[in-house]
Amino acid sequence: MKYVDEFRDPKQAKKILLEIDKLCTEIVLPEDRPIQIMEVCGGHTHSIFRYGLNQLLPKKLEFVHGPGCPVCVLPRSVVDNCIRIAENEDVIFTTFGDAMRVPGSEKSLLDLKADGRDIRMVYSPLDAMTIAQNNPDKRVVFFGLGFETTMPSTALSIMQAKKLGVDNFYLFCNHITIIPTIKAVLDSPGMRIDGFLGPGHVSLIIGTKPYHFIADEYQKPLVAAGFEPLDILQSVWMILKQLKNGEAKVENQYKRLVNDNGNASALSPIAEVFELREFFEWRGLGSINHSGVKINDKYRQYDAEAVFKLKEVTVTDPDVCQCGEVLKGVLKPWQCKVFGKECTPEIPLGALMVSTEGACSAHYSYGQNIDLINQKL
Amino acid sequence: MCLGVPAQIKEIVDMDNQMAMVDLSGVSRAVNIACVLSDTNSAETLIGQWVLVHVGFALSVVDEEEAYKTLKILDEIGELYATMEDLKQGEK
Ligand code: SF4
Secondary structure, X not given: OOOOHHHHOHHHHHHHHHHHHHHHHHOOOHHHOOEEEEEEEHHHHHHHHHOOHHHHOOOOEEEEEEEEOOOOOOOHHHHHHHHHHHOOOOEEEEEOHHHHHOOOOOOOHHHHHHOOOOEEEOOOHHHHHHHHHHOOOOEEEEEEEEOOOOHHHHHHHHHHHHHHOOOOEEEEEEEEOHHHHHHHHHHOOOOOOOEEEEEHHHHHHHOOHHXXXXXXXXXXXXXXXXXXXXXXXXXXXXXXXXXXXXXXXXXXXXXOOOOOOOOHHHHHHHHHHEEEOOXXXXXXXXXXXXXXEXXXXXXXXXXHHHHOOOOOOOOOOOOOOOHHHHHOOOOOHHHOOOEOOOEOXXXXXXXXXXXXXXXXXXXXXXXOOHHHHHHHO | OOOOEEXXXXXXXXXXXXXXXXXXXXXXXXXXXXXXXXXXOOHHHHOOOEEEEEOOEEEEEOOHHHHHHHHHHHHHHHHHHHHHHHHHHHHO
């Protein structure tokens, strides 16, 4: 595959690790606290654990796993609404596989499927639209979630349905936007992040310009980063260089895919189909203003929320869940009271345990901090 | 969720619906190319190019020149270390 092997070269990685080591010793923070870099995107969390980068990097440098795993921040109430839609006899409910096991108040989509309801995993929203074309007597609902990376695909699928006159296709829209999310993290009390690994594939849609307030107003460096091990290491190195020089800039490591201005051809379908919500409820983070989008009036007939008359109810997580603290970087995953006990990837209690992009599942699945886990057990 | 895979565009199969066949690690698949069509990239010029595919949509064209530049920077980051190693070798 083009430019995959080149960015996994272990020899090159070793050299950069040495440079990173050196930089880390040169950066001294007050009270000798560790340097904290937040990777906003769950894809980065996954790569960091998959390649064991956190074990290779100096102890003085800590990754804080950000809120960028769309499945992990889905509130229970949204899963409950999925269930409400999927329970209708004439509905075929379609979703990406990741969302199947997210626990709702009573059950997950996977549980409902086991009960015999027609719930199908799809690779693409276009596949869901094709299912609608092939099943004209059914109502086919696609569960749309994810940040800006997935928004153009859902928007284009809706536009395609309109073009082809497919009127039994609906979108349950739970897309979220990255900028208000990062802002919420920056504004949260006790925030001590020193720099950000910017989400690579969100950036290829929105570009790097929208991040400038992070450098300008909060004086934090951000580097838009690719997902291969060398991409991540180089980006960490770039952040450390800035920290050492006392700078705060937005930089782009992922230039082979990310253009600073973003992708106009991908932004236009988003603008065509969606509008901002006043606020959106996040699991663990609470309500964040303008952090979600919904279908606009022009495409209202495809909006599952309107068609199925869904109510917005808030359902809180069980008290024992500490997902919120983990999401904000206040607690490490293994410091949660139920980590690895009541909450495991097989039977997740919190959403961070569901997808390998979630901080808890990544820690658990990749045997991270085994000693600490053992101490706790 | 946001991860994508690089794939090479082989042929345009349905211009009306902006669909192309790509080679995804040896597997052929139809993907939508609406997001990579622009004033500078017509359907014809896309053939043979590498794109990042995410949930059935090509989201961005891989810029070969920029990839090469990044690899070169990576090489340079390591250079200092390589020189130090050479020096150490010399001391022995
Ligand atoms: S261990 Fe489970 S409940 Fe605790 S923070 Fe992680 S996902 Fe949430």
